[in-house]
Amino acid sequence: MKSEETPRWASALDAVVVYAQGAMCSRLARGTVPPRGRVRVTGLPRSMDPGSLRARVVGDARVRVTEVRVEVDAEPSAAGSFDALRQEVERLQDEQAAVQGRRARLLARIKEVTELRPVPPSRKREDPHRRTPVDAWLALADFVDDRLTTLHGRLAGLEEELRRVEHELTMATDRWSRASTDAPSAHVETTVCAVLTLDGTGEVEVELEYGVPGAVWAPAYRLTYRQGADSGSLLFRASVAQRTGEDWTGVRIALATADLRRRTDLPKLRSLRIGRRQPAPGPSGWREPPAGLADLFTGYDAAGPRPRSAAATEAVDATHVPWPQAVGAAHVPMPQAVGAAPVPPPDAVGAPPAPGAVAGGPVPAPVPPPPAAPLYGGPPAGPAEPGGAPVARAQAADRATSGFGQARSRPASRPRGAGAPAAVPPVASGPIAPAPVAGPPRPSGDELDYAALVLSGPEEAESRRGRLFPGAPFDPVAVEYRRRAATVAALPLPGHAVRPRESAGSFDHRYDAVAPADVPSDGTWHTVTVSEIPVGLRTEYLCVPSVEERVYGTLVLSNATDQALLAGPVEVTVDDDFLLTAALPTLAPGGVRRMGLGPAEGVQVTRRTHLSESTAGLRNNVTVLDHRVRVELANRLARPVSVEVREQVPVTSEPDVRLEERADWTTPDDSAGPDQHAPGTRVWQVDLPAGGTAALDGGYEIRIPAAKALVGGDRRS
Structure with a gap:
């Protein structure tokens, strides 16, 4: 079914649970189940973790979700406030460069005028000495002085203009960096959609849950009490910062101290068997490769070279990067982008087949560089397969090894009298790859996800064509979004603030906000009111005169509730007058702790x-x-x-x-x-x-x- 025919359901962010690092978001979408049961739910952020997506039907037991997948759509984005800020920064940068250029040229002119000196005419040895007229010296000095006065006046104006432009550029850059990342930063807007398969009919409400990086929080409080009272009111607030790529507007927020990336796998106890060694059982999702798979593309390869257009030929010549490797030489790695994963050489000597293939294939052997002319059924030399090696070269290597798909010799293309082609010289011995592990392959979870596997066609390498491989490509754009979102973890904490994982200790707590809140995706701290907690307190004065002859005021706080109070800054207000900001220690349920208020001068x-x-x-x-x-x-x-x-x-x-x-x-x-x-x-x-x-x-x-x-x-x- 085409994506254009799949109905789209708009979604709205409903709730967010912020953990020590990262958050779990919940979105709601409503609509009528189509006849085929496939819908696309839009509105997901670009930085989401695809493996954390979950979906369920709310309130209707007759309809259930049988499949959920992540897809990325791209469309031209309309110019908004974020694009206007970016254009303003670029305009100011160009203006700053222009002013700096004029200033540099003016400084060069000032230097030239400053270096003006009177040069006497050359004289011969027999010529008598001549007196230089003083008026000429004074006229030159007056000219230099007037010229420098004019140039320095223009330089002062340029310096003032440069300071103004730099100030405006700094302000615009700050506004741009603090702006919400919910808007697209390029002319093409990429939208993440969840493709759902529903089993049932009628109008339903679907809840999507997914994890995102780039969200942190720290507790903060405000304590209000009266003099002589034995209780007070502690307003629990949280400083929340997020850069997840979507604005949290009017959502229910909960705060948790747990680690979102903690381990969830369970330990497994293996059996101890005495006797002969038995092979490990193969995975239930693995099947033997079908018989005759190598002969499936024989006719396709024997059809001759594929005709190509002139435009395609130019594109191949422009993008092709030759593999710099001679016969008998070691593998030379392909150039790759900075930060990318290392690219393996094509079909290493003795290397096992590509992992993840459901059907196995012959192990490629050492081969010489492939011929320059592509064979029919082989792809152009430009594109590379996921491993990073050119497909045409890997395909030619497989043909040379297995004998399938070799081009038929043509009398017209071979000189008369030419004998059989020379034997392939052996490849120099190199490092021997480790022998493959005996027994059936052990595919990973991605390789057992049958709905995500893609059947490789005849244009793939010989070791891949006709076999199933994971089809989810590497998405560098999503990785960059998640990297930018994770930078919020290095945000400096407010005064007296403590990370939740440090103050919670070995226990995990969750706090639900009493009202919806707004937290934009700008990477700065925002205050969210969580709840109001009654606490018992009494005022005491403490002094240790052997250490310091000074009396300190303290508050002895007691927590009679069933939830812990984490360490953080607290604003103390006594009789409606602000006193100071102190550091509240972690207060367990039923615990009693002392909090210092500073020296008491009275x-x-x-x-x-x-x-x-x-x-x-x-x-x-x-x-x-x-x-x-x-x-x-x-x-x-x-x-x-x-x-x-x-x-x-x-x-x-x-x-x-x-x-x-x-x-x-x-x-x-x-x-x-x-x-x-x-x-x-x-x-x-x-x-x-x-x-x-x-x-x-x-x-x-x-x-x-x-x-x-x-x-x-x-x-x-």
């Missing part, structure tokens, strides 16, 4: 220490180190505050070293608190009224036997 702390050293024991064989600590707090705020003061005492693993504490501090309980404390941490919890002060006294005594002297001397802080 609460002051001072720490003083005193150390005394003495001896004890019957023979003064014990060193006593008495440490005393005094911490003073002052609350300058107009509200009461709760301050947590952290100190640290030494820890020892020596049984002879004794430590005695003299303070009312407590050992923190890590199971109940939001933080994990280091060994030896001690905590004071102080409630200060508005304008109040407090003094905390503590200390500890270390008793060290004389035999337990410190290595390197008695060095203590």
